[in-house]
Amino acid sequence: MRNRSVTYSAESAFHALADPTRRALLDLLRQGSQPAGQTARAFPVSRPAISKHLRQLRKAHLVVETRSGRHRLYRLNPEPLKAVDSWLEQYRVFWSASLASLKTFVETEYAKENVRPKKK
Amino acid sequence: MRNRSVTYSAESAFHALADPTRRALLDLLRQGSQPAGQTARAFPVSRPAISKHLRQLRKAHLVVETRSGRHRLYRLNPEPLKAVDSWLEQYRVFWSASLASLKTFVETEYAKENVRPKKK
DNA sequence: ATAATGCGTAACTATACGGTTACATGATTA
DNA sequence: TAATCATGTAACCGTATAGTTACGCATTAT
Numbered sequence: 001m002r003n004r005s006v007t008y009s010a011e012s013a014f015h016a017l018a019d020p021t022r023r024a025l026l027d028l029l030r031q032g033s034q035p036a037g038q039t040a041r042a043f044p045v046s047r048p049a050i051s052k053h054l055r056q057l058r059k060a061h062l063v064v065e066t067r068s069g070r071h072r073l074y075r076l077n078p079e080p081l082k083a084v085d086s087w088l089e090q091y092r093v094f095w096s097a098s099l100a101s102l103k104t105f106v107e108t109e110y111a112k113e114n115v116r117p118k119k120k
Numbered sequence: 121m122r123n124r125s126v127t128y129s130a131e132s133a134f135h136a137l138a139d140p141t142r143r144a145l146l147d148l149l150r151q152g153s154q155p156a157g158q159t160a161r162a163f164p165v166s167r168p169a170i171s172k173h174l175r176q177l178r179k180a181h182l183v184v185e186t187r188s189g190r191h192r193l194y195r196l197n198p199e200p201l202k203a204v205d206s207w208l209e210q211y212r213v214f215w216s217a218s219l220a221s222l223k224t225f226v227e228t229e230y231a232k233e234n235v236r237p238k239k240k
Numbered sequence: 241a242t243a244a245t246g247c248g249t250a251a252c253t254a255t256a257c258g259g260t261t262a263c264a265t266g267a268t269t270a
Numbered sequence: 271t272a273a274t275c276a277t278g279t280a281a282c283c284g285t286a287t288a289g290t291t292a293c294g295c296a297t298t299a300t
Contacts, residue, residue, distance in 0.1 A: 010143075011140060014134075014137050014138050014140075014143070015138055017134050017137075017138075018134050018135055018137075018138035019287090019288080020131060020134075021288085023130075023134070023207070026211075027210075030210065030211065030214075035246075035247090036246075036247060036248085037245090037246055037247065040247095045288085045289070045290090046289070046290060046291085047246090047247075047248095048247090048248080048249080048289085048290075048291085049288065049289055049290080051247065051248055051249085052248090052249090052287095052288075052289085053288085054248095055248085055249095069246090069296095069297060069298075070245065070246050070247075070296065070297040070298065071246065071247085071297095072246080072247065072248090076214065078211045078214040078215060081208060081211050081215075082215065084204075084208060085208055085212075087143070088201060088204060088205055088208070090147075090150065091146075091150065091198045091201050092205075094150070094196065094198040095198055095201075095202065139257090139258080141258085155276075155277090156276075156277060156278090157275090157276055157277070160277095165258085165259065165260090166259070166260060166261085167276095167277080168259085168260075168261085168277090168278080168279080169258065169259055169260080171277065171278055171279085172257095172258075172259085172278090172279090173258085174278095175278080175279095189266095189267060189268075189276090190266065190267040190268065190275065190276045190277075191267095191276065191277085192276080192277065192278090
């Protein structure tokens with residue numbers, strides 16, 4: 001059974017994506033795998049800092065490391081992003097402006113009533 | 121000109137979404153606007169903690185506050201999530217497993233060559 | 241064998257973060 | 271007017287985070 005599909009938690013993905021440097025790292029790897037050092041040179045921070053970010057991305061399974069001699073190639077693994085996408089999915093309904101306006105209006109009125117449940 | 125469309129930074133949105141409690145808050149408000157206190161009662165942490173989370177969500181424009189007497193209604197504003205969605209958009213290409221495999225394979229080989237540019 | 245390269249990790253520092261309790265303020269109720 | 275309610279904020283605390291420099295360990299080159 002190859003190509004087994006695994007699901008990842010939204011938690012670790014969202015956490016990893018919170019840092020702008022890590023998002024930039026993913027953006028970079030999106031254009032192709034790279035050894036860690038070469039990747040680090042693209043950023044204004046030190047190499048160890050990038051190394052630590054890569055470790056976090058590894059823990060979130062957003063990148064995969066492959067050793068090749070003294071190099072370590074990092075490859076993007078977009079799988080965990082599916083968890084983020086499916087979280088977002090539940091909000092897409094609200095993006096249709098007119099529908100959203102109506103929906104929130106109705107719900108707001110409903111909420112207002114609930115505010116004073118003892119009324120009368 | 122009503123209904124002007126505004127774009128928000130992915131940065132603030134990603135930051136706001138990094139915390140599980142804040143995501144849960146949004147999930148809750150997705151079912152309808154609520155006053156702050158009522159919302160807080162749904163969580164195991166103190167009310168001030170929720171108040172602070174709401175403030176951060178406010179700063180990220182993910183919620184909108186409406187004062188009504190001594191209550192403050194919080195309404196979901198999904199707009200900033202569009203920034204997250206469009207960041208994700210660039211990764212959807214990779215989700216088609218077979219295509220992604222081919223793509224990363226090719227790119228990894230390409231990267232390998234680049235590792236030893238002085239070769240020969 | 242020795243030097244150089246690529247990269248991770250340890251130790252340390254400053255700041256950000258999430259939570260708590262105590263308090264301040266404005267609106268409602270008695 | 272006094273008591274109560276809804277809610278935000280200040281002050282404080284412990285931990286997490288991102289960054290830095292120093293160092294260790296393979297692997298490749300000389």
